[in-house]
Amino acid sequence: MKFRTIGVLTSGGDAPGINPCIRAVVRSAIAQGVEVIGIQEGFDGLIRGEMSHLRVRDVSGIIHRGGTFLRTARCPEFLNPKGQRQALRELNEAGIDGLVVIGGDGSMKGTHVLAELGFPVVGAPASIDNDVWGTDMSLGVDTALNTIMHAVDKLRDTASSHQRAFLVETMGRGCGYLALIVGVICGAEIILIPEVEARLEQVSEAVEDAYARGKTHAIIIAAEGASLDVDEVAAHLNAHEVGFETRVTILGHVPRGGSPTAFDRMLATRMGVKAVEALLGGKTDVMVGLEGREIITIPLEEVIKSSRCPNMGFYEMALILAR
Ligand code: ADP
């Protein structure tokens, strides 16, 4: 099939790296004589027909910016066949021959639906959670990790001055990846993640033990999806004689923003270029992903069947090293 025009949209939770990915999609398509239409606000904007042509200059000055200049949305309407058919109608009416969707695991499910309706699509994984199956890293993960790491480093300064324990909650939905990696690289006493059941007593023992070993502070990293709630843990620690007073910091959406790191900009650029290459080369119903050092394509059917799980070897490693 000869592609004259392709579309690009960003969907679901935003992540640093999406903007440089859009830039790579737009410029690599135009370099091959293909026009690009940018669709606003994900599947929602698609259903409403909110789109316009993107030219080379339209993606100037975004390579270093977090968020997505096309804006994003969660779109319940697209979960229904009626909304999906409306989206397809809009794509056809706009003369779009193929679509690149940049988003998380939910967005990849939506992308697969369009492929099943016969529309050529390629996905690119973007989610700070790093729960998308089929890629070692999604866009935004490295930036989010660095943001959380710097926040914990700062909290450690004040924790140490006041001899306190800090409970830091990270995002991640049902996946403990961010909390686990930050736990390792920030030397946490204990890491609370959805993949591991924990008891309140385990946390207080670990903190008390850190105090007894002469530590000046204790850091506990908790994923938002962990079985123990951070306020419940803090109340338990403050009610018991663990040595340190405890404070809670919930990072919330902070790691979702910010200028993408060098790693994320490079990954975004490579994924954007590969997505266009795959689409124009006749591939459809696939996602681009990072496997080792290579950018590969993987069938969306495989991607949406599973979720990527963090390497639990890192959990054991963190516990051993938190001496
Ligand atoms: P993310 O892509 O960041 O995981 P969501 O899970 O909210 O974010 O998904 C983004 C959008 O993708 C949803 O609002 C919906 O429009 C679409 N989507 C999610 N799951 C499905 C599904 N099973 N079928 C069709 N579309 C879906």
Ligand code: F6P
């Ligand atoms: O999937 C990305 C993510 O940031 C999750 O870590 C978090 O649970 C969720 O999105 C928050 O969603 P919202 O931006 O709709 O509050």
